[in-house]
Amino acid sequence: MASKVMAVERVLHMNGGVGETSYANNSLIQRKVLMRVRPILEESIKKMYCTNASTCLKVADLGCSSGPNAFLVASNVIDIVNETSRRLKIETPTFQFFLNDLFGNDFNSIFQSLPEFYYTLKQDTTCLINAMPGTFYGTLFPSNSIHFFHSSYSLHWLSQVPDLLSKEAKLSDDDKGNIYVTSTSPPSYAKQFKEDFTLFLRSRSRELVPGGGMLLAFIGRYDTSQNITAAGLFRMILNDMVLENLIEETKLEHFNVPVYVATADEVKEIIKEEGSFSVERLESIETSWDGSSLDDKGYESFKDDNERGKFVARYLRAVFEPLLKAHFGEGIVEEVFLRFQNKVVQLLPKLVYPTLVISLTKIA
Template structure:
């Protein structure tokens, strides 16, 4: 299966659509607001006077969440310029997702957004279909990259699982526990490969000292009770129930893969540092229901590389069913 062409959230605005079932994802986006404001401030602090600014949301999906991050960024720019008596730059907003995303809804939202910003100066918008694990923009052209609940999605099902016919979820508890480390490790290896491609592509597209603010579902390395939880667990529980009742066949369940991975904050930091293009300015771990971890990770900041701000949502076992694993 070509995931780049076929993977998307439920389209439209009906009862089962993503647009009407993405409250958890929006909560995660809202936690990114302080980091987005911090990134905008950093752009003015570490770059020359900005006459134009290009902002992109990678994995925007559709519905009410599709413009949440870029609206926050544009508001932050307006506020910064007002507070510091700076001239407003020309702003370009670029929304990206896979080609089969419901861009019809996105286009309508972008049109309304443009009209709402007419009094603030030129704000142009565009949609950019394609995989963010590849190059999407020209070199040194983007100032601010945003992404929420999208990087959990892998570019493909790990080959190790398909070649060895190992299901992601086995109905037999004993077999599931026995195979689980192999499944998690296979997804982790694919995640490392994909995120490395993502970082390398963005490093080429960002202007010098450009900024990224990323948020994804994962686990906290400080919380050993939830390190074994993966985003795909929550989808397989009802699917396994359907198979046990004969609604779907057991063979169908065993051949069904959800290409997602929930990394730990430690795992995420190691991949970013190994790739080497970005310096981590701020990394925070949020519990989905209780707020921000009391001990945010703030590594040493160097100014020779673009900055990266990361907001990671983790879950405990008691909150597992409320975790969000869908792309925003």
């Protein structure tokens, strides 16, 4: 068991650096979500800060990755707190931010951009950025030490691939080319999500100060319709490549993406059962794979569906390339993402999913 956990922790990371295929240059979708969630962030931060005005506010962003989004959260929080302090006529606090991600994350790029970020801050703002590498499924901080946790687009990643050797979890032949996630998808994924999310909540509730808050946004699924996921689309493409003898079948059989997309009800139920948090808000934000051509400061505009397909394939490459490379080798990567782009163009109108946004307060 322990060795499998270690494997996901070691292999999972987004494409580092600042090159063409990097996460830093291909995270506009996630940026747009951060912008859309900002009013809820504002509400949660204000609620937490009005009961916990401290001289040093400690905030952690869990699953920060690298690139501009890692700093966007910090600057949003700073703006909201400074504004609230002015309104309450209290001194603005010192901010201590902890940027967390797995060990393979490109923390070096973050450190290199720090001077630029510090430069953007107003002179009267003191902000200290720290890195905290490690899995958020477990202890990351001392008890009662953090005021606010934020996590965006990270909690659909599981701590490990569930035990697919068990009979119930094995993919049937029909499933191999299936792009949909349905209620009949392997139940061990739902079980793993429940275990992971429960551990996440328990760990955060220990680490938060009384009255501390948390804002989580991650990919979910609708409970009525069939949902197409990136992992499902990869499986279909890879299955085609097996049929064309471009990939060995046994390689595909052992390729499992450690991602689970939960329904809002599943998430609500787990939070209730775990018992440490009250839910202030739980919303589903409909999100299209192409960010419905973005803007609202998500930028980019596309001339046609081919461009949209290219855009989607590029940002999903920044997320999934390391996993695919580690399992199948570098040779197949270009071909997989070319096919991925074409599939996206065909399926575009169906490619929507809910982003689950949850605002929580620790029950004292």
